[in-house]
Amino acid sequence: MLSDRGIYSLDVFKDIINSLILHIVTWQKGYENDKWDEGSGNERGSIIRDKNKKGDQKLIHYGYQENTWDKEPAMRQIIVRVYDKKWNVQIELSIITDDKNRDTKEIINLMLKRWVQENDFKYMIRHFGLNQITAYAFTDYRALRDKIEDKIYICSRHKALTKEIERVRAKLKTALLDKHNFDQKHGETAQEKLPKKEQERKTRIDTKTKAFNKALEKLKKERSETPKFVSKLDELIDQDIVKLDTDTKSFMDAIKVLARNMFYMALQPY
Numbered sequence: 098m099l100s101d102r103g104i105y106s107l108d109v110f111k112d113i114i115n116s117l118i119l120h121i122v123t124w125q126k127g128y129e130n131d132k133w134d135e136g137s138g139n140e141r142g143s144i145i146r147d148k149n150k151k152g153d154q155k156l157i158h159y160g161y162q163e164n165t166w167d168k169e170p171a172m173r174q175i176i177v178r179v180y181d182k183k184w185n186v187q188i189e190l191s192i193i194t195d196d197k198n199r200d201t202k203e204i205i206n207l208m209l210k211r212w213v214q215e216n217d218f219k220y221m222i223r224h225f226g227l228n229q230i231t232a233y234a235f236t237d238y239r240a241l242r243d244k245i246e247d248k249i250y251i252c253s254r255h256k257a258l259t260k261e262i263e264r265v266r267a268k269l270k271t272a273l274l275d276k277h278n279f280d281q282k283h284g285e286t287a288q289e290k291l292p293k294k295e296q297e298r299k300t301r302i303d304t305k306t307k308a309f310n311k312a313l314e315k316l317k318k319e320r321s322e323t324p325k326f327v328s329k330l331d332e333l334i335d336q337d338i339v340k341l342d343t344d345t346k347s348f349m350d351a352i353k354v355l356a357r358n359m360f361y362m363a364l365q366p367y
Contacts, residue, residue: 107169114171114195122204125166125174125191132176133189134162139178142202144209157209158184163201166193173197177205225353232345238333241340247330258320265316269309275302 113119139160146155158180166174175192192208221227279302288296 110169110172110195114169120194120196120199122192122194122196122199122208124208125193128189128191130189132162132164132174132191133178137162140201142205144206146210146212159205159209161201161205169193171195175201175204177209179209221353221357225357227350227353229349230341230346231349232342234342234345235339236342237339238330242330242334245330247328249326250329252324252327253332255320255323255325258316258323262313262316262320265309265313269306269313272302272305272309276306 110121113121139162141158141160143156143158146157147153160178160180162176164174164176166172172193172195175194177190177192179187179190181187190208192204194204196204218227279299283291283295288299291299
């Protein structure tokens with residue numbers, strides 16, 4: 098099984114690991130270019146990559162290192178660096194797979210050649226209207242209460258308050274640092290004995306500090322009074338959010354893909 102889109106969950110990975118017939122190879126979601134070990138050696142390879150235009154090919158050089166994936170020890174992590182003609186790093190990628198027996202270069206080649214398919218998706222979106230919204234029918238979540246699985250998750254209001262608290266706290270830290278630096282510079286000198294500009298600066302710092310402290314306490318109080326975990330379904334209903342009915346879109350997308358394939362087959366002899 099080869100996939101590089103739409104499948105990313107540790108629970109799904111565990112199910113595949115325990116399967117006798119399935120394997121998965123996929124890009125690591127959210128990889129931050131932080132696993133390449135400059136002090137270790139690396140293997141190198143190259144592929145001829147077909148581009149979307151017939152006869153248009155490109156030689157790709159790459160290097161790779163292999164580790165055990167830290168989030169799931171039963172999976173391999175392959176760090177790949179793609180180079181340009183002068184061997185400068187163009188991009189660094191992380192591939193994860195539960196397949197312990199497949200050759201590393203074969204895995205890399207399979208994944209790097211997926212790019213032509215990604216370009217094909219972009220072509221279909223641009224020229225065949227794939228992904229367009231073809232209908233605006235919707236379903237109220239009240240009607241879906243008994244048809245979909247509800248989830249308990251962190252309330253959106255609670256998350257928004259937490260984010261705002263972090264923002265205000267950062268501003269308060271800056272104000273407190275300004276106050277500390279001001280006190281270090283002027284010691285215990287009374288405000289009225291300071292130059293006018295410094296008096297005004299001290300007033301601004303004190304006003305900001307008090308305002309941020311007050312705002313922080315207010316936000317904390319509001320967050321403490323807001324339930325942290327709520328029903329996802331209840332929240333959607335309370336906010337009058339509706340679900341787009343995608344049945345028509347799925348049907349139209351299938352027709353567009355079929356039309357695209359017929360168009361390509363007609364051009365194939367040429």
